Amino acid sequence: MKSGSNLEKILAEGKFAVTGELGPPRGANAGTIKDKAQHLKGMVDSVNITDNQTAVVRMSSMAASTLLVKEGMEPNYQMVCRDRNRIAMQSDILGAYALGIRNMLCLSGDHQLFGDHPKSRKVFDIDSIQLVSMVKKMRDEGKFLNGEEIADPPRMFIGAAANPFGEPYEFRVHRLAKKIEAGADFIQTQCIYNMERFREWIKQANDMGLTEKVYILAGVTPMKALGMARYMQKNVPGMDVPDWVIKRLQGVEKKKQAGEGIAICCEQIEEFREMKGVAGVHLMAIEWEHRVPEIVEKAGLLPRPTV
Amino acid sequence: MIVGNQKSLAEIKEIVAPYKNLLILGCGTCVKTCFAGGEDEVATLSSALRLGFKKDGKEILIQELTIERQCEDEFIQEAAENINSNDAVLSLACGAGVQAIAKRFKSVPVMPGLNTTFIGILEKQGLFTEECVGCGDCRLAQFGSVCPIARCSKKLLNGPCGGSKNGSCEVDAETDCAWQLIIDRLKALGQLNNLKAYVQPKDWRSSNAGGPRKLVREDHII
Numbered sequence: 001m002k003s004g005s006n007l008e009k010i011l012a013e014g015k016f017a018v019t020g021e022l023g024p025p026r027g028a029n030a031g032t033i034k035d036k037a038q039h040l041k042g043m044v045d046s047v048n049i050t051d052n053q054t055a056v057v058r059m060s061s062m063a064a065s066t067l068l069v070k071e072g073m074e075p076n077y078q079m080v081c082r083d084r085n086r087i088a089m090q091s092d093i094l095g096a097y098a099l100g101i102r103n104m105l106c107l108s109g110d111h112q113l114f115g116d117h118p119k120s121r122k123v124f125d126i127d128s129i130q131l132v133s134m135v136k137k138m139r140d141e142g143k144f145l146n147g148e149e150i151a152d153p154p155r156m157f158i159g160a161a162a163n164p165f166g167e168p169y170e171f172r173v174h175r176l177a178k179k180i181e182a183g184a185d186f187i188q189t190q191c192i193y194n195m196e197r198f199r200e201w202i203k204q205a206n207d208m209g210l211t212e213k214v215y216i217l218a219g220v221t222p223m224k225a226l227g228m229a230r231y232m233q234k235n236v237p238g239m240d241v242p243d244w245v246i247k248r249l250q251g252v253e254k255k256k257q258a259g260e261g262i263a264i265c266c267e268q269i270e271e272f273r274e275m276k277g278v279a280g281v282h283l284m285a286i287e288w289e290h291r292v293p294e295i296v297e298k299a300g301l302l303p304r305p306t307v
Numbered sequence: 308m309i310v311g312n313q314k315s316l317a318e319i320k321e322i323v324a325p326y327k328n329l330l331i332l333g334c335g336t337c338v339k340t341c342f343a344g345g346e347d348e349v350a351t352l353s354s355a356l357r358l359g360f361k362k363d364g365k366e367i368l369i370q371e372l373t374i375e376r377q378c379e380d381e382f383i384q385e386a387a388e389n390i391n392s393n394d395a396v397l398s399l400a401c402g403a404g405v406q407a408i409a410k411r412f413k414s415v416p417v418m419p420g421l422n423t424t425f426i427g428i429l430e431k432q433g434l435f436t437e438e439c440v441g442c443g444d445c446r447l448a449q450f451g452s453v454c455p456i457a458r459c460s461k462k463l464l465n466g467p468c469g470g471s472k473n474g475s476c477e478v479d480a481e482t483d484c485a486w487q488l489i490i491d492r493l494k495a496l497g498q499l500n501n502l503k504a505y506v507q508p509k510d511w512r513s514s515n516a517g518g519p520r521k522l523v524r525e526d527h528i529i
Binding site for chain 2 (some may be wrong): 128168177181
């Protein structure tokens with residue numbers, strides 16, 4: 001075992017993993033985390049804690065992850081390259097491990113111009129692939145980026161993101177290969193709606209032997225309403241929402257749209273469970289944590305395995 | 308070239324308001340080429356200021372002068388008499404020019420009339436684009452002569468982020484995705500394999516992140 005995290009054990013045993021997501025609050029109340037976490041308890045194997053997602057200031061992902069550990073749950077601590085240099089990052093990784101955090105997701109981060117402090121200065125001292133490589137070096141070699149020994153190295157299960165829908169398409173799978181080579185143990189993908197393109201991408205990854213080297217968790221986000229689908233189709237960078245999703249939501253009356261969104265999500269999960277190269281799903285129910293029990297139940301993902 | 312953009316007339320008026328005898332000093336190299344601080348711009352700005360202050364009922368004597376380069380001693384000395392005979396200088400050079408003048412004339416206030424923006428090129432008429440951040444360790448050979456540090460919004464060195472769309476950057480649809488350009492060009496050059504290797508974290512010491520830089524040329528020291 002690299003980290004001994006619950007997520008790592010489940011994946012290593014070949015069980016279909018389910019990860020969830022929890023966005024920290026825009027405030028200092030620990031109770032908000034506890035409340036959101038209760039909906040996810042026993043429903044998912046690990047919970048991603050976002051790091052100032054969309055470049056909007058929120059409670060720190062390390063603090064929120066620690067609160068989750070206190071609830072007896074397992075966080076997947078997200079870290080972005082936007083706000084910290086390599087000194088702060090390594091320091092936070094040591095701290096996170098000391099606080100009981102065992103999974104990390106390494107990301108570039110949404111650009112600050114999209115967020116609530118567009119006047120801020122970006123950092124991007126290292127990029128997401130270099131971050132993956134740095135966390136691996138800290139774990140496997142017990143060394144900091146500068147080559148100096150770490151007294152007690154942090155042993156993280158290392159995650160990275162992949163967007164099969166980003167352009168240029170032909171480079172996407174090579175970028176995945178680079179992330180694996182740099183040290184990613186698992187991959188969580190961007191929200192998938194364009195199943196056709198995802199099937200192509202995973203086939204390429206299978207053909208290149210990449211899915212034997214890394215666990216790929218397919219990202220899903222249930223649409224809450226037609227408006228959300230339209231917004232994501234038009235306004236969210238890197239998102240590919242095909243028209244059939246819009247049409248299906250249009251086809252039902254407004255109060256049934258949420259249910260239809262969940263139905264679409266469950267159908268996707270059903271396909272992912274049978275898809276070669278997919279080791280689990282990453283369920284990003286954005287500000288919809290309370291609907292997660294219903295979704296995982298409907299998708300037949302309960303009970304979650306204990307390892 | 309170093310690209311600059313003239314400050315608004317309102318801001319310039321505020322900066323020069325305390326002075327009665329003002330020298331507006333143009334620079335005949337980079338900022339002339341980008342139509343911000345050459346002879347023509349000195350003349351236009353001077354007229355606008357004279358008119359503006361006259362309307363406000365304030366008297367100001369403006370002298371105009373443009374030298375070849377405000378960043379070189381040889382040319383700066385050509386302006387010495389004008390600088391010394393005025394209360395203040397409004398320099399239309401880049402930030403380097405403004406400071407070079409200030410260093411050499413300790414008792415004369417020297418103020419910027421431009422915002423120095425970037426090292427760039429005239430992409431097409433009316434459009435200047437940033438191409439270089441002067442990081443001090445050029446890797447253009449590796450990236451098909453498209454700089455990911457200057458031109459990728461996230462300075463990514465190992466490939467595009469997930470937000471590249473139709474060749475545009477997710478941050479601004481009017482900005483090219485540097486990584487799309489890198490990939491297209493390396494493909495055309497048959498060098499796409501360049502991108503498969505992992506690129507190590509950059510050593511930023513050679514850049515401004517390491518503090519103010521100096522370049523010592525032993526072979527030129529007399």
